[in-house]
């Protein structure tokens with residue numbers, strides 16, 4: 001049962017909620033400007049879930065698109081992993097809600113919490129089951145509705161985040177194709193740089209936590225920024241080293257879409273031309289776990305990858321967490 005075999009992405013999909021929040025819209029709520037947001041982050045607009053629209057709704061449509069692209073039915077799925085920090089409920093897992101709605105009758109399902117690195121963690125975890133031969137088809141979804149945990153009056157965070165979902169179906173491929181190498185990291189010592197103080201077992205929700213707005217994201221933007229620039233470089237080099245490749249071998253980069261200045265720093269270190277990098281943060285902001293899979297899906301659908309291309313996915317996020325995946329497309 002436990003052999004080692006190649007694992008690749010058989011199909012991708014994504015879904016964005018309809019409502020668009022522009023920088024101009026935000027100017028009416030907080031003390032900010034379109035010019036400041038564009039120049040400091042690169043973001044022009046972001047999406048927001050409708051009232052009653054949930055993370056599992058976003059997952060459902062992204063998953064459907066990915067399964068159509070992979071040409072598989074829900075009954076064929078062995079496992080569903082949803083990477084999210086904004087689950088529909090604390091429990092049951094959003095992955096279980098998705099399993100039921102998809103009708104993925106034989107699939108196991110669980111959520112994974114690694115914030116913006118969630119999809120990279122999901123790829124790493126999901127691929128192990130296929131590599132060992134235990135499972136054949138694994139659905140990995142990165143989805144977040146961060147607008148539900150962002151304080152609309154906090155200009156430090158409300159300008160940055162958006163909602164969305166991206167998905168892929170993993171399956172066995174020839175050795176040497178698909179995932180070439182994986183790298184994951186964490187540093188819980190930096191957990192207080194980006195977190196939601198209340199609503200968990202440490203500080204259950206009360207009138208007081210609501211009054212203090214402790215159910216909203218707290219972020220030390222500058223500290224996260226410095227960490228991000230350092231770790232994007234480190235994680236990129238680690239995964240290349242593991243595959244016995246160098247930065248000259250990269251054909252395409254799909255980075256976590258947090259801030260254009262963070263992406264530009266990574267691109268500079270990797271000495272990549274701009275047309276070999278996929279950027280959509282101008283349209284969607286930072287969608288946390290959805291950021292990389294939505295960008296990946298858009299790049300695939302835009303025909304940006306050629307067969308055999310070496311594609312690097314790299315991200316970082318709350319935890320702190322970080323990680324990278326190197327793929328042969």
Ligand code: UT7
Nearest residue numbers: 031032033036040116155156159221222224225258259317
């Ligand atoms: O997935 C991980 C998620 N998080 C991140 O990736 C966040 C990474 N960090 C960042 O992207 C940046 O640190 C921010 C975009 C959050 C902030 O940009 P910055 O260039 O680091 O700005 P700053 O915090 O150093 O603030 C510069 C100035 C300050 O004014 P003073 O003190 O110089 O007068 C801020 O008060 O800009 C002010 N400022 C704003 N002005 C207009 C901060 N936020 C805003 C705003 N609009 N939204």
